[in-house]
Amino acid sequence: MASIQRRSLPRMSHDIAAEYRRTGLAEHATAMGELAQGDPLRAVTASYRRHERIFDAALAESGAKLDCRAGCAWCCHYKVDVRADEALAIVEHVRTRLDAATRERVIDAARRNAATIRALTPAQHMTTNLACCFLVEGACSIYPARPFACRNHHSTDVEMCRAEYESPGRTDLPDSSVPLLKARCGGHREGRQSAVLHSGLDVRAYDLTTAFLDVLDNASASRRLRQGKRALIEAIVVD
Numbered sequence: 001m002a003s004i005q006r007r008s009l010p011r012m013s014h015d016i017a018a019e020y021r022r023t024g025l026a027e028h029a030t031a032m033g034e035l036a037q038g039d040p041l042r043a044v045t046a047s048y049r050r051h052e053r054i055f056d057a058a059l060a061e062s063g064a065k066l067d068c069r070a071g072c073a074w075c076c077h078y079k080v081d082v083r084a085d086e087a088l089a090i091v092e093h094v095r096t097r098l099d100a101a102t103r104e105r106v107i108d109a110a111r112r113n114a115a116t117i118r119a120l121t122p123a124q125h126m127t128t129n130l131a132c133c134f135l136v137e138g139a140c141s142i143y144p145a146r147p148f149a150c151r152n153h154h155s156t157d158v159e160m161c162r163a164e165y166e167s168p169g170r171t172d173l174p175d176s177s178v179p180l181l182k183a184r185c186g187g188h189r190e191g192r193q194s195a196v197l198h199s200g201l202d203v204r205a206y207d208l209t210t211a212f213l214d215v216l217d218n219a220s221a222s223r224r225l226r227q228g229k230r231a232l233i234e235a236i237v238v239d
């Protein structure tokens with residue numbers, strides 16, 4: 001699974017693996033029912049709200065303390081992947097929730113970033129720090145609509161985030177995530193993607209920046225997604 005994280009998933013203990021499966025199966029069943037209603041944008045938004053409850057409950061249950069804080073944005077310089085329905089949610093947020101100046105700023109940043117990304121190989125992109133186009137004054141301007149990759153990323157040690165930022169591609173850094181949180185939130189994302197796939201909808205992973213611009217510039221993206229076609233034509237497919 002491609003995601004915001006540069007390191008691979010750690011080997012999970014039996015109980016943690018069971019948490020991943022259990023959460024994934026529950027989300028698969030719920031998401032299948034929602035997707036059957038024919039509104040992928042509404043369905044992904046509902047899945048985000050469930051994910052937020054799962055994240056908060058797993059964090060409380062684990063007793064862990066995260067170092068993630070407003071204004072800390074080391075991880076907002078990594079490569080991020082989205083699904084087509086997530087890109088639709090981002091564009092809706094940008095169109096309806098951002099003021100005109102911020103909207104113009106993120107669109108300009110997206111067009112600059114897209115030109116940079118299209119000149120990189122996938123391997124170069126994975127190891128290149130590039131400030132996310134939605135990062136405004138150190139904060140995520142689309143926070144309520146941020147994709148699952150961003151939602152799942154977290155850290156108990158900001159120094160590991162800084163080290164990873166300063167040495168992109170380094171693979172020997174300790175994993176600073178919370179196992180229970182990672183298992184449940186990772187399972188939720190996997191269960192939802194499985195539901196999208198089994199509903200006959202586009203489940204390709206796209207590069208965040210070019211996916212955002214594709215939906216923004218092409219009015220057909222939403223219709224194509226609902227019709228079970230490849231939804232995004234110009235965005236970079238990453239797997």
Ligand code: SF4
Pocket residue numbers: 075076077080132133134135139140141142143146147150
């Ligand atoms: S979408 Fe938001 S949270 Fe995700 S990388 Fe961009 S600024 Fe950071």
